[in-house]
Amino acid sequence: MRELAYVNAIREAIQQEMRRDETVFVVGQDVRGGVYPHTLDLIEEFGEERIVDTPISESAMHGTAFGSALQGYRPIVDFMFASTAMTVFTETAIMTGQQYFLHGSKRPVPLVMTGAWGIGKRTANDHAMPIHGYYSRAPGLRVVIPSTPYDAKGIFTAAIRDNNPVMIPWCTGIMMLKGDVPEESYELPLDKASVKRAGSDVTVLANSEQLQFALKVADKLSDEISMEVIDPISFSPIDMETILSSLEKTNRIVIVDEDWESGGFAATVSARIVEQAFDLLDAPIQRVCFPNMPIPGGYMEDYLRPNPEKIESAVRYVCA
């Protein structure tokens, strides 16, 4: 099959959806020029009416998407860096999330918000921060992160076609990761986790670059420990069914997430497991997350962030 880099798989999804549906458009800063390659050269095919540049006005930029979505358009608002969406949190999370439900579930808000984050590039907190933890606390939004090129294309396609606001913060650590991607368009479910490697001794949840790390650890330990590696994909709502059915088999779980340790996906999943499946556990749940400090920009990232060594030691701990 044909190989594509992750970021180009996103581009192909956007391009194919824009061809298929006139109402799809992209709005952001320097999307015409393509600061990130997922909008590169789309201007040539679709023109300025559908590849729309704004000033550094995140509120009105998001507003262009939010208001036009209520008029039946299907905008993709590109925040360049995921963290800049945080400068307009009431708009992107609260207003957008509550709009459909609070007003009687009548007029949907079909929009996609996206932006890049990534720890390990020495860019420091403002640019590096993961935002899925913040956004998954805003009811009414879907928050999804695809972690392979194949998933990136299928998830972006589904998100554009979905009738709800979908936040997709993608990770720069896997931006150039290559993988098989079909040329024709296809959708993947927005609310389902994906088992990336079957195993029987321990369940490991990991996304983005950490998924690659977890798969490496699984290879390394394959003679000793059989790891089941699951990509959660959906951070809101969380697919507990897939997680719990894996846990039924393994009775041990390690949750890897580069979000801060406190109050995020890993904390929520841990709480739900304790509430719903305490009896399944043969060992304490282990979380491998970022410590609760601003992400430093220098070389400290390497030992502060989750990494293969930390994943391995958590796996060994629960399997001991």
Add this chain to the structure above:
Amino acid sequence: MTEITVTLTKEQRITLFRNLVRADKFGKMMYSRMMQGKLIGFYHPAEGAIAPGVAAGSFLTNDDILFPHHRGHGITHMLSKGIDIEPYIAEHAGKSTGCCEGRAAWHYAYPDNNVFGTTAYIGHNFVPCTGFGWAAKRNNRGQIVMNCFGDGAMGTGRSHEGLLLSSNWQLPIVHFCENNGFAIFAEVEEMHPTAHLSTIAEGLNIPTTIVEDGQDVFAVAEAVMPAIERARSGGGPTFIEAKCLRFKEHDIGNRDLRGWKPREQDEYDAMLKRDPVLVATERARAESLFTDGEIEKIHEDAEQEVARAVKFADDSPVESPTEAELMATLYAPRDGVSF
């Protein structure tokens, strides 16, 4: 920029007068129902400040998009645009027949009338309005956006961004600032360095109109109509600043201060002489718009309309859907939704 001037037709004046009387009666009913404990949430009475909203709403088509100002919770603007008022009153009473199924209380939406629902965050009107304007321009069927807000919203960065994009892209938006001189207690003179808030829009190359007497519904309408016309014919945005009064406290139950001291009795006494219904009635009489009998009939009709809406709200049940039922409506389905 070409000046467009209008003279209101008799028919248009009658529409304005009728909507003004309706808005006044609905506002007073809401105030008294709040005092009786029959309204839920907050109530920010529009009393004394209904002329701008009536002028902003009365000449919009159904296809035009309205973001009403929060004062009076937008009933003034929306009834002038032609919404079905009964589900509005029911919503404000938390009833299942409400326009948002009793979930919004005071952030109502009427998507079929192109009123998409508000939020409590001051200044956030500029957010959806930018997108409404973008869509209206691309729809290319003469649709316009009426973006209503108070003086307080002009303190937010959102107002700058919304004005900026509307000017850059020449969006068909009427930015409609209802400057009542207060944001809760804070006086506009103290919170802004310029005599007029419209100066801010001027700096972004947006044509502006100041209505010094925003108590006069006809004067406001004379400013609104050319702005609507400009937007509809592809001439881009306009910023209107209508200076008006606030007769009551910011919201029911609050103190009514100027800065941090109570407003003077003289101020209330003087204000009452500028009651928008009084002003309009005097003008209507002076210009022989109606006979006294016609005026009386307009009042009677409005009272009956209010009574019907109140009865509808009172007769409607309070809905108690289960958590699971509500959860099932959190996300929109893929199929079967219409825009």
